[in-house]
Amino acid sequence: MENNALKAENITKYFPGVLANDHINFDLYKGEIHTLLGENGAGKTTLINIFDGIYYPDEGNIFIEGRHVNVRSPFDAMKLGIGMIHQHFMLVDILTVLENVILGLQSQGFLVNKAVVARKIKEISEKYNFNISPNSKIWQLTVGEQQRVEIVKMLFRGAKILILDEPTAVLTPQEAEVFFDILKQLKSGGKSIIFISHKLEEVMKISDRITVLRKGKVVGTVDKGNVTQRDLATMMIGREVLFNLGKKPLKMGKEVISIEHLEGYNDRGIKTLQGVEFTVHSGEIFGIAGVVGNGQEELAEIITGLRKASKGKIYVENQEITNSPPYNILKKGVSYIPSDRLKVGLVPNLSSIENSILKCYNEEPISHGPIMNYSGAKAYTGALIEEYNVMVPRINAPVKLLSGGNMQKLLLAREMLEKPILLIAVHPTRGLDIGATEFVREKLLEARDGGAAVLLISEDLDELLMIADRIGIIYEGKIVGIVKPEEVDINEIGLMMGGSHLANSMRH
């Protein structure tokens, strides 16, 4: 008992229509890194939200250091020494590290002794080599540093158990390395860590033990030493995984899109594209790798006409489309899978039908003159859903009720049905489980083999290396290098993503 930092017995949690956690047993030893591995919808998030007091289990018990506890709110969790670090940081950009640490601190009186807090932050930072100064403003910090501020916040509040929800999703491979060192130091400092990830490689690198969840149940808890990546993948999805998608040899055709010296601004008025140039040919997948926020999303929006270019030219099949209305570009055969499905791609409150017809509602047989033909639309959607195997509760149900994977399938179906000449996909597998990810990648390859030019913007390097034919690396709004996956080493790409390639070439 004494050896357990946290122990959960028979945790069960129902949501309407779903058994999210089904009698889950989980234990975390003191000073270990224990990974929760599972596809989306396997119940990882529900389980950690129960540990953090966001949800309350319908059945089951939680013990902290052998003592039975009730965690009813994140504040309770904090008092029990449980600190959760969410994937999206809970930090206020314009405040300093110190101010963020104080924020929400309930034990603090009316007056805050900043000097004491600052000293304590420095102590923590030095102990774990965080290299964080209490007076830096959050917006001045890199993503990796912000993540460390989140950890400082939790340690400051006395967390002994840290729960990290997919912490590496936002980091470059190099930043991830630094992050793993920090985890190791936290561990040797006596902290117990629950780590959530679906990247098998890093799970194998960092974990002591791994608990695999599938469909709300524990498949098994294993010691890292006794398993391989392949074993874990099989446990996770219940069957053998295709690590090799059987990519066909490249049959590159004519140039479909060519971009010349493109410049543009983001929503905050910062110039995020500073002269992007590349071309994509029919029959190839051109990948763009980069750390989030280096202009990738703006690039996709400018090509599709949703954002204005301030300079430069875009040609699709030798016709200039720079700053044309989105509809004209779409009618040229350009399809778009945006990074945020619910913000641009889909209308969450409308049904699968209304979402499927978004691009063709204006045409026969979906409409006739000013009148919609909803029975025609329903038939059209039914066929779409069947071909792409989209699971919907009802065809009339709002799409916000679909799982992430099914939303993405619906979007893919809509965008690919009309055989685009250019398909722009931005983070198309972000947040999807292995099954859906595989499906999306297969479909992208299918589009390529069918002769489409595919522009794949992704933060997942493994994905790019697996399916792209060429990879352009974007850093601070410029393509700093174009490489072929079979000729390059992942570390080299990682360095370019972090800007060091550029720095070196400028120095020489």
Add this chain to the structure above:
Amino acid sequence: MLRFEKRENVSLKLKILVPIISVLAGLIIGAIAILFAKINPLIAYKSIIIGAFGSKYTFTETLVFATPLILLSVGLILAFKMNFWNIGAYGQFIIGAIFSSYFALFGPPNLPRFLMLTIMALAGLAGGAIWALIPAVLKAYWAVNEVISTLLLNYVALNILKYFMYGPWRDPIGHGFPLSKTFALNAQLPKIIPNSRTNLGLVFGIIAAFIVLFIIKKTKFGYRISVIGGNPNAARYAGINVARNIIIAMLISGALAGLAGMVQISGVIHLLQIDINPYYGYTAIIVAWLSYLNPVVAIFVSILFGALTAGGFQIQMTMQVPFGIISVIESAILFVLIGSGILMHYRISFVKRRA
């Protein structure tokens, strides 16, 4: 201790229950207010029901009050579907009334009734549409917040009405009251129930409700509106001209409010005066939401609110309960309705704290 958990889906049962609870809660809060007037609320409510449904005549009065609510709420529904928060039906109603009064007061006196009424109805539609066009254009091209622009324009509309009523349009033989002269018969909407004030406007309202239902459910325009309301980015991507559709929808919404103004002066009061509009424009917002933005359901909800108004006048006359009580009840209903959004989207359970 209370716990809130997000619901995945909202059941039909809940969708029906929530408005009923809201109305009941509104009545309970109203009862407290009535108690302050030292009157038994049960008796007051009984009088309201009798005042609204007690006889054939009182029921026709209920319909009289329901008529402008139907037209107004149906117009609002179209705007709300688009996520355009039109708070300005009050002002659009007034401008519609002013426009149509112009023809009633200064048009050729011996114009055939049908022609005069047609002109007045068109003028009312145009007046409301013009008043709605201002916030629509501001929103469509400069992203001006429509809640503020429509609300403020209500005051402008009211002051324009006051200008005409204290100034050029005041009836010279009206003993100085801010009223216009009474409309000639050719400018009065015909009654549809004899010996009552229930007029043709009710038919306009019902027709409008079905037209708007058709627009929403069957037309491309209706589809565009729901896409814009649900996600303007997706609408732009699909080539929907967001600005143009905002303007068209608001023109229709305002036009219906303006027509309600025409119906009120031509069908009920038969003259123009300052208080032609006892907050119908705001009550209609409550009606639209209680109806879940369904125009045909709005007909029935309007009748319910018409009953509340008719009954309210009844208790004011017979029991000296101020009419303000009715506003209290209506506001309380909206309040509870908004608050019950939590009920709709979260499951609430009681849990005991274990030691």
